[in-house]
Amino acid sequence: MSSAAMTVVIxxxxxxxxxxxxxxxxxxxxxxxxxxxxxxPGQGFMPSDTARHHRAVILTVxxxxxxxxxxxxxxxxxxxxxxxxxxxxxxxxxALVARTVAQLWGKPLLGVNHCIGHIEMGRxxxxxxxxxVLYVSGGNTQVIAYSERRYRIFGETIDIAVGNCLDRFARVxxxxxxxxxxxxxxxxxxxxxQYVELPYTxxxxxxxxxxxxxxxxxxxNKMLSSGQCTAEDLCFSLQETVxxxxxxxxxxxxxxxxxxxxxxxxxxGCNLRLQEMMGVMCQERGAKLFAxxxxxxxxxxxxxxxxxxxMFRSGQVTExxxxxxxxxxxxxxxxxxxxx
Amino acid sequence: xxxxxxxxxxxxxxxxxxxxxxxxxxEASIALRSLSPDREPRxxxxxxxxxxxxxxxRWSADEARILRVSVNSFLDHLSLVLETMETFGPPVDSGx
Numbered sequence: 024m025s026s027a028a029m030t031v032v033i034x035x036x037x038x039x040x041x042x043x044x045x046x047x048x049x050x051x052x053x054x055x056x057x058x059x060x061x062x063x064p065g066q067g068f069m070p071s072d073t074a075r076h077h078r079a080v081i082l083t084v085x086x087x088x089x090x091x092x093x094x095x096x097x098x099x100x101x102x103x104x105x106x107x108x109x110x111x112x113x114x115x116x117x118a119l120v121a122r123t124v125a126q127l128w129g130k131p132l133l134g135v136n137h138c139i140g141h142i143e144m145g146r147x148x149x150x151x152x153x154x155x156v157l158y159v160s161g162g163n164t165q166v167i168a169y170s171e172r173r174y175r176i177f178g179e180t181i182d183i184a185v186g187n188c189l190d191r192f193a194r195v196x197x198x199x200x201x202x203x204x205x206x207x208x209x210x211x212x213x214x215x216x217q218y219v220e221l222p223y224t225x226x227x228x229x230x231x232x233x234x235x236x237x238x239x240x241x242x243x244n245k246m247l248s249s250g251q252c253t254a255e256d257l258c259f260s261l262q263e264t265v266x267x268x269x270x271x272x273x274x275x276x277x278x279x280x281x282x283x284x285x286x287x288x289x290x291x292g293c294n295l296r297l298q299e300m301m302g303v304m305c306q307e308r309g310a311k312l313f314a315x316x317x318x319x320x321x322x323x324x325x326x327x328x329x330x331x332x333x334m335f336r337s338g339q340v341t342e343x344x345x346x347x348x349x350x351x352x353x354x355x356x357x358x359x360x361x362x363x
Numbered sequence: 364x365x366x367x368x369x370x371x372x373x374x375x376x377x378x379x380x381x382x383x384x385x386x387x388x389x390e391a392s393i394a395l396r397s398l399s400p401d402r403e404p405r406x407x408x409x410x411x412x413x414x415x416x417x418x419x420x421r422w423s424a425d426e427a428r429i430l431r432v433s434v435n436s437f438l439d440h441l442s443l444v445l446e447t448m449e450t451f452g453p454p455v456d457s458g459x
Contacts, residue, residue, distance in 0.1 A: 115401050122397040123397045344396075344399075
C-alpha cells in the first residue's frame with residue numbers, strides 16, 4: 024500500500040442498546056448514524072429484545088452510513104465490528120452482518136475491543152497525547168493508562184459500572200429512559216438543593232457501586248414518601264458521591280503514572296458535572312482535561328472504525344473462524360500494535 | 364428448505380437437520396462462514412454442525428431439551444444473513 028493511499032474503515036457497534044455504524048477515512052469521520060433502543064420508565068433493556076431492535080434497523084443504518092459518506096462498498100478497505108465485551112445476543116446480531124458484508128464485498132474483517140474503540144476515538148477527537156483514561160459507561164468503569172503495548176487497567180469497579188448504578192436508580196424513581204436515564208438524572212440533579220449522605224466506597228485503586236445502589240434503592244422510597252428530600256436531591260447526592268469516587272481513583276492513577284492529562288470516555292463521560300469535578304482536580308494538579316461530546320462519548324460505529332483503522336494499518340486482521348463474539352473481553356488482552 | 368426430525372433410539376438424543384438451498388455454492392459458503400464462528404450460549408447439551416454440500420447448508424443438532432431455543436435463534440440469525448445478502452449482494456468476484 025502506498026503511503027499516499029487513504030484507508031477507509033467501516034465500523035459496526037451494537038454491544039448494548041445503541042446500534043451504530045460509522046465510516047472513517049484517515050481520521051475523518053465521514054458518517055456515524057446511530058439508533059437507540061429505549062425502554063419504558065422503570066425498565067432496563069434485556070438481551071433478546073435489544074438484539075431484536077438491532078436486527079430490525081441494522082441494514083437501514085448500514086445503508087445510511089454508506090449514503091451519508093457518499094461511498095460505495097468498493098471504497099471500503101476494511102470491515103471492523105465489536106468483538107466484545109457486551110451483551111451476547113446483540114453482539115451476535117451485529118457480527119453476523121459485519122461478517123456477511125465483509126465476504127460479499129471481499130474485504131478483510133477486524134474484531135475490535137469495545138473499550139479500545141472508546142479510547143481511540145477519544146484520542147483522535149481530543150488529540151490528547153498520553154492521558155490517564157477514565158472509561159465510564161453503563162457497562163464499564165475502568166481507569167486505564169497506556170504502557171508498553173497494552174492499555175493497562177489501573178483501577179476499576181469491583182462490582183457494577185457507575186452507569187449501571189445510575190440507570191438502575193433511575194428505574195427506582197421511574198425516570199424516563201429517553202434519551203438516556205443518565206441524562207435525565209443529570210438534569211434533575213441540577214435542581215437538587217439538599218445533599219443526602221450516601222455510602223462512599225473506594226478500595227485502593229478500585230471502586231464499588233453495588234453498596235451505594237442497594238442503600239439508595241431502599242432509602243429512596245422511605246425518604247421520598249416522608250418528604251425528607253426530593254428525587255432531585257437524591258439525583259444530586261448520588262452524582263456528587265459516585266463522581267467524587269471516580270475523581271479519586273483517577274487522581275490516584277495519575278499520581279502513579281506521573282500523568283498530566285485526563286481523558287474521559289464512555290456514555291457517563293457526557294455528564295457535565297463529572298467533567299466539572301474532574302476539571303477542578305486537574306486544575307489543582309496543573310493537568311489538562313479532555314472529553315468528547317455525545318456523538319462520540321456514547322457508543323457509536325465510528326469509534327469501532329477508528330480502532331479498526333489503527334489495528335488494520337498496523338497489520339492486524341481477524342480470520343472468520345476467529346471472529347466469534349465474547350461477552351467478556353478485558354481491555355488489557357489486546358496487543359496495542361499501533362503505538363510504541 | 365427441507366427439515367427432518369427424529370430420535371436416535373440408541374442415545375435417546377433428538378436430531379434435527381435443516382437443508383437450506385442457495386443460488387450458488389459461494390453464497391452457501393458465505394452464509395456458513397458468517398453463522399459458524401459463535402459458540403452456543405449453553406456449553407453442555409447442544410452441539411451444532413454446519414456444513415456445505417454443493418449449494419446446500421446443512422445444520423444438525425442433538426439434545427432435546429433446549430433444541431427449540433437453539434433452532435429458533437439459528438433461524439433468526441439465518442434470516443438476517445439472508446436479508447443482508449439480498450440487500451448487499453451478490454458477492455464480488457474474488458478471483459484475481
